[in-house]
Amino acid sequence: MEGIVVQGLRKQFDPPRGPVAADDLSFDIREGEIFSLLGPNGAGKTTTISMLSCLLRPDVGDARVGGFSVTREPGKVKELIGVVPQDVALYEDLTGRENLLFWGRMYGLKGPRLTQRVDEVLELIGLVDRQKDRLGKYSGGMKRRVNIGAALLHNPRFLYLDEPTVGIDPQSRRSILDGVKDFKAAGVTVLYTTHYMEEAQELSDRIGILDKGKMIALGTKDELVHLVGEHTRIEVTLDREAQSLAAQWRDLPRVLDVSEPEDGRLWLLAEDANTLMPRLFEGARAAGARITEINLAEPNLETVFLHLTGRALRD
Amino acid sequence: MRRVWDIAMKELLQNRRDWLAPLFTLVLPAVFTAFLGLLIPSADEGESRLPLALADADGSPAAVRLVEGLRETPLLRLEPMTASEVDGAVQDQKVAAALIIPEGFGAAVEAGQPAALTFVGVQTSSGAQSVRQAVWSVLSGFNTATLAAKAAAGQVAAETGRPLDDTLLGSARSLVEASLAAPAATVRVTDARGSATLDAGSFDQSSTGSLVNWVFFSLLGVTANTVWERSRGLLRRMTAAGVRGSQIIGGKMLAMVILSFVQQLLLVLLGQFAFGVDYFSSPVALLVTMVSISMLAAAFGLLITSLFRSEQAVIATIIITALLLAALGGAWFPLEITGAGFSRVAHVLPSAWLMDSLHGITLQAWGVGDILRPMAVVWMWVVGLLAIAVWRFRPD
Incomplete structure (x- = not known):
């Protein structure tokens, strides 16, 4: 069965001078996989999800979801997808169960089928015991779970989750990530957006890295890391601020990039860490500084983003 | 849906x-x-009527008839008091105006002599003016009834030779009052559409x-x-x-x-x-x-x-x-x-x-x-x- 095929999507807000939130995006999401869109805030993740949800019409291009066009057959597409918005979009003065009943009705469910699905979803999100409490009394994590549950009521083939773990405690975050894996196990195709590299790494079959509306890399985690080559990220903590040291290190051979120092901390992207390390200590000593901590990190998605954009994901 | x-x-x-x-x-x-x-x-609440202090120093049947006429006026609410009290009541604005029926009023009316009532009120007060209008209206009716009854009784006495006594005058008065209760010409008042709220x-x-x-x-x-x-x-x-x-x-x-x-x-x-x-x-x-x-x-x-x-x-x-x-x-x-x-x-x-x-x-x-x-x-x-x-x- 066909998953999601995106062809040349473009969206500019307030043209002609406004920001281009999606710039000629083309990618595909296979049926049954977890596909993550990774990128910093403002990269265009929410805009892309909005276009794939038929909430925002692209200026150019089209996408097919389950074989239906988002521009020409939005009604068909909406029947196939469940959308979990970035912010909790629920009613605080209704109970958890009432919220699910309402959203189930919005998805066209009714009668015994509605009741059955609400019971199943409450079980799935682990809130059977709290179903009669008003949402205003729930913790942030519980609200997030209901927020996700509301998108599952109609058994969607495709589930879009737009940064669902922002601002919640680690326990709830773990619960959501495990839940996403369960959705995949149940055959649901998941489109997951995040700016947390760790989440994308843990969850995804494939990852698309977005920056300023452009898809700058796409592939499995291993394929993406391979783009960086044998680079190592060296994180250095000094006993004082060292602007001049950072500039000096930038000129060292095999150093690809050095971040701006902040509170005595900075990182370097280097090709051969073993050769480089003694030089770093020498340079610090010559500059009258002392390295108090040094860490070597294998290449990861953060390194990839850094390599491709020269900026950290959270910049 | x-x-x-x-x-x-x-x-x-x-x-x-x-x-x-x-x-x-x-x-x-x-x-x-x-x-x-x-x-x-x-409009139909008693409290909206204008208070009129009434001092009846006469108490004659004619005075009683006049008081009845005033009492039936929708605009007025009578507050009986003595003649010595009325000035103070008007000055203290406890009443809108006062009317004094002097002693000998009934006798003068019966004798066909002029009988003057005393009206006390603040000339610039709109309430007093409204009360005066109402009192004048009642007095006008009273005078009409009295004079018509007297004229009718006099005519009967002249034509039949009956003595012009209280019985004949009483009968004539009853006849006149009954006639005035069903006047020959009336004015029919209707509400212009949309102005009904004035009487609401x-x-x-x-x-x-x-x-x-x-x-x-x-x-x-x-x-x-x-x-x-x-x-x-x-x-x-x-x-x-x-x-x-x-x-x-x-x-x-x-x-x-x-x-x-x-x-x-x-x-x-x-x-x-x-x-x-x-x-x-x-x-x-x-x-x-x-x-x-x-x-x-x-x-x-x-x-x-x-x-x-x-x-x-x-x-x-x-x-x-x-x-x-x-x-x-x-x-x-x-x-x-x-x-x-x-x-x-x-x-x-x-x-x-x-x-x-x-x-x-x-x-x-x-x-x-x-x-x-x-x-x-x-x-x-x-x-x-x-x-x-x-x-x-x-x-x-």
């Missing part, structure tokens, strides 16, 4: 859980109806006015909630679930119509059974008017939610709109007491036509045919407001 109903039911559930909703929907309107009803004097009871105005004044306040919950839903992405989420914009609008509209109609129904029942307002002379006309009020309020509510993005702006706009429409449309006071120019301008507003219809139903037993014209104006407003609201409505 099912989604429209589901959205409306969700709104009603949220409204039921809002503790402020019953306050604005029923409690405050009921309190204001009672308060304004008690504040506005009614106090609650006729306050109760009908509350229907128009408070209907917008019943929609505060739904309108503020709609803006909140938009800002929190709930309307957008509905759209992502496949709910059409027209279904969202329909659900909101249905909830507003139900809420405002229930409010009106409660106020109508309160007015009918607690304050004696005659709402049910034509139930169909009343129903049409109530539905029109609800539709107008809902259309205004939708328009405001379409135009404004913050809850504070929506609440402020609804309150200002409600107060302006009520005040200028005659919900606070009858437009008939304003100038013709003001009334004409006020009838640009739908609230003025709604008040016309409500006053017509409660005071003049208007039927469906009578309310067609005002309701046509109201529905033009409804259609116009709805068209703009739908055009401007955005889920995000």
Whole structure:
């Protein structure tokens, strides 16, 4: 069965001078996989999800979801997808169960089928015991779970989750990530957006890295890391601020990039860490500084983003 | 249609859980109806009569007849006191004026001699002038009856040779009073349509006015909630679930119509059974008017939610709109007491036509045919407001 095929999507807000939130995006999401869109805030993740949800019409291009066009057959597409918005979009003065009943009705469910699905979803999100409490009394994590549950009521083939773990405690975050894996196990195709590299790494079959509306890399985690080559990220903590040291290190051979120092901390992207390390200590000593901590990190998605954009994901 | 109903039911559930909703929907309107009803004097209440101090120093049958005539005057409320007390009562404004019937008044009247009464009042007081007019009117009738009876008795005595005694005078007086009770020429007074509120009871105005004044306040919950839903992405989420914009609008509209109609129904029942307002002379006309009020309020509510993005702006706009429409449309006071120019301008507003219809139903037993014209104006407003609201409505 066909998953999601995106062809040349473009969206500019307030043209002609406004920001281009999606710039000629083309990618595909296979049926049954977890596909993550990774990128910093403002990269265009929410805009892309909005276009794939038929909430925002692209200026150019089209996408097919389950074989239906988002521009020409939005009604068909909406029947196939469940959308979990970035912010909790629920009613605080209704109970958890009432919220699910309402959203189930919005998805066209009714009668015994509605009741059955609400019971199943409450079980799935682990809130059977709290179903009669008003949402205003729930913790942030519980609200997030209901927020996700509301998108599952109609058994969607495709589930879009737009940064669902922002601002919640680690326990709830773990619960959501495990839940996403369960959705995949149940055959649901998941489109997951995040700016947390760790989440994308843990969850995804494939990852698309977005920056300023452009898809700058796409592939499995291993394929993406391979783009960086044998680079190592060296994180250095000094006993004082060292602007001049950072500039000096930038000129060292095999150093690809050095971040701006902040509170005595900075990182370097280097090709051969073993050769480089003694030089770093020498340079610090010559500059009258002392390295108090040094860490070597294998290449990861953060390194990839850094390599491709020269900026950290959270910049 | 099912989604429209589901959205409306969700709104009603949220409204039921809002503790402020019953306050604005029923409690405050009921309190204001009672308060304004008690504040506005009614045409048929005794307290609205002007107090006249009456000192009868004579006590003769003629004086008693005059006092009876004064007592039957709708404008006056008699307060008997002695001649020495009347000056102080007038000066202290305990009474609007005073009338002294001197000793010997009856004897002078019987003898055909001039009999002078003493009227005490502040010349510049409009109340005193009104009382004087009423006293003069009663005196005129009294003089007419007395002189006519005397003339008739004299004629009978002359023609039949009967003595002109008290018996004959009494018979003649009875005959004259009976004739005056059914005068040959009368003036028939009719109300010009639309001016009925001049004779309205106090609650006729306050109760009908509350229907128009408070209907917008019943929609505060739904309108503020709609803006909140938009800002929190709930309307957008509905759209992502496949709910059409027209279904969202329909659900909101249905909830507003139900809420405002229930409010009106409660106020109508309160007015009918607690304050004696005659709402049910034509139930169909009343129903049409109530539905029109609800539709107008809902259309205004939708328009405001379409135009404004913050809850504070929506609440402020609804309150200002409600107060302006009520005040200028005659919900606070009858437009008939304003100038013709003001009334004409006020009838640009739908609230003025709604008040016309409500006053017509409660005071003049208007039927469906009578309310067609005002309701046509109201529905033009409804259609116009709805068209703009739908055009401007955005889920995000």
